[in-house]
Amino acid sequence: AQSVTQLGSHVSVSEGALVLLRCNYSSSVPPYLFWYVQYPNQGLQLLLKYTTGATLVKGINGFEAEFKKSETSFHLTKPSAHMSDAAEYFCAVSDPVNAGKSTFGDGTTLTVKP
Amino acid sequence: DADVTQTPRNRITKTGKRIMLECSQTKGHDRMYWYRQDPGLGLRLIYYSFDVKDINKGEISDGYSVSRQAQAKFSLSLESAIPNQTALYFCATSRDRGGYNEQFFGPGTRLTVL
Numbered sequence: 133a134q135s136v137t138q139l140g141s142h143v144s145v146s147e148g149a150l151v152l153l154r155c156n157y158s159s160s161v162p163p164y165l166f167w168y169v170q171y172p173n174q175g176l177q178l179l180l181k182y183t184t185g186a187t188l189v190k191g192i193n194g195f196e197a198e199f200k201k202s203e204t205s206f207h208l209t210k211p212s213a214h215m216s217d218a219a220e221y222f223c224a225v226s227d228p229v230n231a232g233k234s235t236f237g238d239g240t241t242l243t244v245k246p
Numbered sequence: 247d248a249d250v251t252q253t254p255r256n257r258i259t260k261t262g263k264r265i266m267l268e269c270s271q272t273k274g275h276d277r278m279y280w281y282r283q284d285p286g287l288g289l290r291l292i293y294y295s296f297d298v299k300d301i302n303k304g305e306i307s308d309g310y311s312v313s314r315q316a317q318a319k320f321s322l323s324l325e326s327a328i329p330n331q332t333a334l335y336f337c338a339t340s341r342d343r344g345g346y347n348e349q350f351f352g353p354g355t356r357l358t359v360l
Contacts, residue, residue, distance in 0.1 A: 141286060164346045175250070175336055175351030176289075183346040222288060231296075232277075232345030233304075238288040 134159045134225050138237035146245050151195075151210040153240050155223035158204065165206040166224040166234065167197055176222060182206065193217070218244045249273045252337050252352040260360050265324040267355050269337030277340045278320040279349065280304075280312060282333040289336065295320055327359040 139154040157163055164183050168176040180191025187199040193216075197208045206223060220241045226234040250271045259265050269278065276297045281289040281304075291304030293312040301314055309331060313321045324331055334356050338349040 166348055168348075168351075173353075175338075175353050176349075177351065178348040181346075181348055226345035228345055231302075232340075232342070233291065233294065234345070234349060236281075236289040238286055 134235045136223050136225050136235055136237035138223050138240050140240055142241045144243040145213045148212050151213045153208040153221050155206045156204050157225045159227050161227045161229050163225045163227050167208050168222045170220045213244045215244050250350050250352040252355050256356045258358045259327055263327050265327050267322045269320045271318050271339045273339050275339035275341050279338040280322045281336045284333050329359045332359045
């Protein structure tokens with residue numbers, strides 16, 4: 133069975149500081165990994181995804197994530213936080229064994245302080 | 247125009263009432279999903295559909311039913327609503343069953359059961 137653990141339900145950073153949101157996964161086969169962002173009163177939208185190939189994945193709004201198989205991790209980073217990055221972030225895993233269904237983490241709320 | 251739409255956006259109802267939430271998409275995707283979101287619990291899958299004739303239960307299907315009226319339409323029903331079904335409900339679509347394509351989410355329906 134696949135699962136996702138997001139470490140830290142709330143993360144607070146200052147504007148301009150590094151953003152690091154942690155995600156660890158469990159999957160019986162090579163996984164596909166996703167980060168989604170949810171702004172207030174909106175649905176989720178894709179930030180970035182890893183399927184195959186390069187393990188460092190770049191997404192929208194300056195975010196990137198690195199797939200580390202040995203650590204079963206897919207942490208999300210951004211070098212310099214902006215006020216507009218305040219949102220809830222979800223890590224998700226899917227794989228063909230589970231008919232491509234995605235399992236989502238519990239989410240991490242990012243607060244950006246001025 | 248939004249690719250995935252949900253109606254209504256907000257609904258307040260009473261215990262025991264039958265409720266239908268509707269989802270329409272213009273993305274031409276075969277796969278559609280219904281999730282519920284509760285604070286701190288991430289997204290949990292209620293039902294999913296690979297095509298009009300293929301509907302499957304997710305991890306929390308008890309108390310819910312669905313109908314896939316057409317490729318573009320996927321409705322979620324609560325036959326007899328109860329207060330612990332108060333949540334934010336999302337419809338999503340994706341392109342294929344391999345799992346390597348992201349999901350596209352609607353804006354959500356906030357349901358309150360009194």
